Amino acid sequence: MAWFKRKEKGITTPTEEKKDSPNGLWHKTPSGKIIHVKELQENAYVCPDDNFHERIGSTEYFEILFDRNEYTELDANMSFADPLEFVDSKPYPERIKASQKKTGLKDAARSAYGKINGKDLCVCCMDFNFIGGSMGSVVGEKIARAIDYSLKTKTPFLMISKSGGARMMEAGFSLMQMAKTSAKLALLEEAKVPYISLMTDPTTGGVTASFAMLGDFNIAEPGALIGFAGPRVIRETIGKDLPKGFQSAEFLLEHGFLDFIVNRRKLKDTLTTLLRLLEN
Template sequence: MAWFKRTQKGIQTPTEDKKDVPKGLWYKSPTGKIVESKELEQNYYVSPEDDYHVRIGSEEYFEILFDDNKFKELDKNLTSKDPLKFEDSKKYVDRLKEAQKKTGLKDAVRTAVGKSKGKDLVVACMDFRFIGGSMGSVVGEKIARAAAYALEHKTPFMMISKSGGARMMEAAYSLMQLAKTSAKLAQLDDAKIPYISLCTDPTTGGTTASFAMLGDINISEPGALIGFAGPRVVRDTTGKELPEGFQSAEFVQEHGFLDFISHRKNLKDNVNKYIDLILNQHLR
């Protein structure tokens, strides 16, 4: 039974001295491609081999869009209450505290103003890490206030959506945000102030049913899931098999709901080209 015995002594490291690979050093894309986290960051959080756009949040988008990552955050300390005293398996107030502690965010959207290619730009960006990017009263209020700031200062407004839809713990209060944000965006339209909507993975539910599809120009990142109900719900409701690529950004663009799809590395250039075009400024 000699083959069960070690015949030569190799490197023998005591168990207590072994080192694990630090978490976050590598990233594995859904197609199995492995990329070093630092390389991923330098490539705009896009896997270089398969072009997979990794989900990112407001911190990363602000860094991509604002010159030298300089911006002023708007309504920074606005937080949700619990008007319905919602209780399920866990109290809503406890969920909020847990999400705030885990993410370092106050709620599922951050809004800011800064320079992008030398021009003022107001950006509202959703964070999926905060209760699935769900849209509660604070999310709607911050988006409405950001649009109001853009209206007052005659500054282009950009919305980056990443959401599972309405926040069930706020029920009707959540649904009211669809009307509120849509009304404020209508005021931007009346004032001829550009509104750019960027749909990222995923953009679903009440977000899609309101501000995400109301842009003067609607754009997306490659491969993003965009729809109202999820594919499984649609399939079970209709009783039919769905076409290949259903609700992907490419499918949605083919059916006329998107103007174009932008690779993340070109996002800043493409957004500013559109702003220059609509405002009849010199293209950079």
């Protein structure tokens, strides 16, 4: 039974020299398959086996959309104020600073302009990792200023929504952003500058009730949750069970709330085609 015994010494790797696999090297899809993160990135963060669209933020969307990942960010250093001096489990400024440190973002939205397939486009994108993508004063002001840039330069505007709704820590100031952004979009419509609203998973609350549903074209990613109140609240209010797939992008498309659903892998080319049609 000598072949079961190791006669030579020193052929194993010492414990102190063993190396662990880097964190984040592999990704497990909802169907249980394991794929390399690089493959996922090259596939626009869409799982190739089940078409599941992973949640991504502004950095990834800008990388997918802008030619050679070249863009100019608008109001990059805009940060929060605390007019209400809100305190919950901890003061609001502390929560903001913790989120900024964790995510590397100033707030839950970033805006930039550049070119996609040679076409000018201004994009504002929400980041769910920053306090659930909630809409506060900074988010509303960034959207408003991005629209101002589109108005000034006659550049089509794309809004990528991914949010839990209004930010409760800013109370009325947060709700005011619904009216402000909607009013700005009315100016965009008067100037006949195209506005495309892309709803991703999830798009809910005051965001859905304002700018997310006001696009000249309202589009969504497959499987995205889109709605105002949650299913449980609606069920308890109307006292009835909800239809299967309620508040999914596919359900909304079937009932006329969306113009079309676009796979993220085809997003850039689809937007380019749409912009060309609008030009003509």
